[in-house]
Each structure stands twice: as structure tokens, then as C-alpha cells.
Amino acid sequence: MATEPNLQLKSHEFNCSPSNVMHIDLNSCFASIEQQANPTLRGIPTVVAAYPTGGGCVLAASIEAKKLGIKTGWRVRDAQKVCPQVAVLIPDPAKYRHVHKEMMKIFEAYCGNVTPKSIDEAVLTFGKPERRAWFAANVEGEPSVFGLTEDSLSESQTMPELGNIGKQIKKDIKEKIGEWLTVSIGIGPNRFMAKTAAGLQKPDGLEEINFMNVDRIFSGLKVEDLCGINVALKSRLNAAGIYSALEFLNANRYTLNAVFRSISSYHWYMRLRGFEVDNWSTERKSIGHSYALPKATNDERELGKILFRLCEKVGLRLRNNNLEAQGVYLFCSYKGRTCFHKSHKLHQKIFTTPEIYQQGLRILSESLKMVNSIGTLAVGVFDLSQSLYQQQTFFEDQDKKRHLAQTLDKINNKYGNFSVSFGTTFGLSKKILDRIAFGGIRDM
């Protein structure tokens, strides 16, 4: 946890160093990629949904669908009420992963410090070397046309070259991946300002927030328009008399301390003034998979099979990352919007799919005491540790189990997922569909 430096800024004193962070967001990611693949969908409101049936959840809405008010998270039936002609597609994760990887290649050609934030978002942090390289490649002999010289890079107040890099990235995406794909690019002195700038103009935007325009831009935004302000925080800010983003920016430390009552007040104070507090990386603490059932059920046999398949996916990722776990959790949501969550901490580290399944099944049997049918089932492992030095056990069985798991993984990695599986999952080969987690890009 960051400690609070002894830094008192005047209200408000903005970071005046040149913008060096670029946030890039692929507009309507899944839907745009489908429209790229199938031009007959262009101009037609299109949604990509978990299932094409009425209860399916909309994962992405095309720009045309968004103009009609259709949003991510809606049910397909609600989208069809707004627009009966809406095209409903199921996701094709292979396409989205490929586009993500191609976009990263383009970004890495311009910047040495690229952080993918999700399948459709990335942050590019430019340092002096990248700016110099761009300068050398693009501004031969006449650097002053941009009002900059190489020596003045560190002192310059604005970075017109970042805007030009943004334009070039947009062009590259259209030429190298697909002409229908558009990105919104935000530039700022920190990640928060760059993300906020990226959200100002959608689709196909290119905006910068810096010390010169922050007051003007923030005066047109409400606090809830800012990334990281949820309903609860909005209520707390409103209670302190803060309604607009500009009021938030102008709030002093005492007011923010009273609202947040934690280190968050300091983070927000710095974040809003363009200083970087968000460039940390998270450590993997758990591995999990979930499955939204097409039809809610409380059939123990059916749920047991699905649970096993989820445990297979969790186990494979666990072992591919050379990890072991010492805890298992299970989550299920019931029809009627209630849910159940329980975790078990174990004495021994586990590694194989049957071990995860055994623990998961114990918790699942408790969850089935509820009368309602289960709509979503999730299982995961936590308390992870590296299994670099495999401890020899006195029990021969343990070693056999490990070798069996590793051999099955080798076969599945060679011939494809679920090429070899346990008899428990017989008849379930297509039940767990390939999905892309929101925000999840590990193990992609």
C-alpha cells in the first residue's frame, strides 16, 4: 500500500508535465469485429450476446445499437423490444483474441511500455526514448514545426507528437486489421486522465486532457461520469455537496478525507490533479471459471457434470501456470436474484482436477439445499503458490495422481481442450463454451 507523501498541493494544482499516457479503447469491440467479418451487418443494430435466446445477456452492442439506447448487460429480449430487427450473434472468442493480439503488435511498434487492460483496452506509457524515436523518424531536420526541439522534450508543456502517434495508430488498425474498426484514444498526464479523455468522444475519438483544458472539460462532466465512481461513491460525494467533476477536482483534502475516510482520498486527490497513482500491477490471487446456464436447474447430476467441466478448466490453468492451491470457492446465483457463496480453506495443497471437483462438490451440495434453481455456477481456487519444488510424499497415490494430471494436460494441450476427459463429463463436450472474461487477459 502506498504511503502518503508529505505533499500539499494548492486546490487545485494540476500536473503540468507533458501528457505521456495514451489510453486506447476499441469501440464496441465484439460487435465491431463481427461487423468487420460480415459487412452485411454494417449499419444494422447488432449485439453479441452470451445466448441468442431472449434471456441471453448482451455482451456488446454495435455503435448503431448504442444509438438506439441498447446497452451492454441488457437481456436480448429487451434489445429486441427497442429494435425488433436487431441482429443477435453469439461470441466467437478466437476472432476477438486475434484482433487483440494484432492491436498489441501495432501499439508495441510505437511504445515500449504497453499495458493491456482488457481485450479491448490498452494503456501506452511514453517515455522520452519513444518520443525521441518518433521525432527522429517523423520530423527530419525541422523539429521546430511542432514547436519542440529534442532538447525541449522534457520541458515541453504539450505533446503534439502523441496526437500524431494516435492518428497513426488509428490508420494502422484500419489498414492492418480492418477498416470498420475504430478506436477512441485519450491522452493525459496520468492513466486516469487518459481514460477519461478516451471516453469524451465515442466512437473514433482522439482527445487530450491537460492542465490547460481540465477545468473546461470537467465542468461538463458529472462525478458519476468519471471512471471509478460507482453509485455508493456518488451518493457520498453528493452528500458532501459534490455533483460535478469540476467540484470534485476543486474539493480540498479535508472534504475528500471526510468522504472516503481512507487512503483513497489521497489517491483521488492526486489522480484528479493528473499525478500517477494507478500504475500498479495486481498479483494473481485466484483462478476461477463461471458458467451461465441456458436454463436454470437444480438437477444435482446435471450441475455436477457442469461443475466437473469448470474444475477441468480451472485445474488446467492452475497446472499450466505451475501453481498449487490451498482453497476452493463456489458461487452460484439462483433464479430470483439470490446467490450463494462459500469457500473452503484446505490443510493440503491441491493440484489435480478431481481434487478441486471433490471440494467443489461438497460446497455445491450445500448450495442445493436452497429451493431455487441455479442460473449461474462458478468455481475457483485461491491461496495459490508456486509448485517449483514438488515435495515427495510418503503416499504413492499422490504421485500417481500428479503424473496422471500432467499426462492428461499434455494430451489436451496437444490435441485441444477436452480431447481426453473423465467419464463424469460424458455427453457434456460442448456444455462449457469458450468465453472471454470482462477485463481478464491472463491465460488468453
Add this chain to the structure above:
Amino acid sequence: MYEDINEPIEVATHFKGGRASPLAFRWQHLFFKVSRVNLYHKFRIGRDVIHAYSVSTDQGGTFKISFDPNLLTWRLNQIYN
């Protein structure tokens, strides 16, 4: 919206610079001339890499076809309705 087909097809292919470009294909005695590759992507089945192309044709219609370089075979995966 998409109809799964998953049938083998014959494809006239142009190989250049390490890439395969479909020019025309025959499916169920019907001939389609590829007018445009709208999106290329690749995916893995186990260790094997499969190259997929979403293509529009002169005869109308948009298709997803894929090439397996290990078996040197093409398949028609989907018709985009």
C-alpha cells in the same frame, strides 16, 4: 444469424509471403469467387494453428472458411446470413 456448416471444400489459393489467400472455392457444386477477405484470424486446436478467413464473394453471401496447414485442407465453417 450464422449457420454452422463445417464441411470440406475445394479452394484455389494464392500463397505469398508466408500467407495463404483464398481466391475462389467450390462447395456442393456451387462456385464462389472471393471478392474480399474481410477479416483474417487464427486459432489453435491443441498445438495445431488453423487460419480462418471471413470472406465476401462475387456471387453474394459472406462465409467463414478455414485452412489447416497440417492437413493441407480447407473447410467451410459458417455461412453468415
